[in-house]
Amino acid sequence: MHDFLTWVNHVALAVPSLEVAVARYRDSFAATVSEPLALPEHGVTVAFVAIANTIERLEPLGDNSPIASFVAKNPDGGMHHIYYEVTDILAARDRLKAAGARVLGSGEPKVGAHGKSVLFLHPKDFFGTLIELAEVK
Numbered sequence: 001m002h003d004f005l006t007w008v009n010h011v012a013l014a015v016p017s018l019e020v021a022v023a024r025y026r027d028s029f030a031a032t033v034s035e036p037l038a039l040p041e042h043g044v045t046v047a048f049v050a051i052a053n054t055i056e057r058l059e060p061l062g063d064n065s066p067i068a069s070f071v072a073k074n075p076d077g078g079m080h081h082i083y084y085e086v087t088d089i090l091a092a093r094d095r096l097k098a099a100g101a102r103v104l105g106s107g108e109p110k111v112g113a114h115g116k117s118v119l120f121l122h123p124k125d126f127f128g129t130l131i132e133l134a135e136v137k
């Protein structure tokens with residue numbers, strides 16, 4: 001196991017309508033779906049579809065949602081980010097910055113949907129994949 005990337009916790013799909021997307025997964029895969037959770041600080045409302053691992057679904061929330069442009073460009077929705085768990089998010093952040101990765105936002109972790117400290121790495125630094133890191137001790 002890597003000494004700081006430990007597990008892929010979820011893959012996230014950004015969608016125009018959470019309600020439609022959740023119903024599709026529930027009805028198509030008989031999947032267990034969490035209740036929608038509005039996260040104004042993140043500019044999204046999320047719901048988690050627990051299949052083998054977890055599929056996060058998110059739609060824009062508010063005027064300044066960081067995913068508004070993505071959903072506008074992908075009106076049918078699309079793969080949005082991969083969420084890796086790390087054991088020490090500040091050490092991971094500093095190591096990735098030293099390796100040239102761009103940390104998005106202020107560079108300080110925010111609390112994410114699982115109540116964990118999260119940071120994001122620019123998709124252009126990882127082959128068009130937005131990466132979310134979350135600290136899981």
Ligand SMILES: CC[C@@H](C(=O)O)C(=O)SCCNC(=O)CCNC(=O)[C@H](O)C(C)(C)COP(=O)(O)OP(=O)(O)OC[C@H]1O[C@@H](n2cnc3c(N)ncnc32)[C@H](O)[C@@H]1OP(=O)(O)O
Binds near residue numbers: 012056079
């Ligand atoms: C619920 C909490 C948490 C959890 O606990 O799970 C979450 O999941 S919150 C998820 C939502 N929050 C975020 O995504 C925060 C980080 N994201 C951002 O800051 C922005 O989305 C972004 C990555 C900076 C992009 O913002 P955007 O307005 O789209 O900027 P640009 O139009 O300048 O995009 C730059 C460039 O990147 C491409 N892009 C954008 N998003 C993605 C993506 N998800 N995957 C791959 N590529 C992406 C975009 O198309 C532009 O490319 P070019 O047009 O080729 O320049």
Ligand SMILES: [Co+2]
Binds near residue numbers: 056132
């Ligand atoms: Co996420």
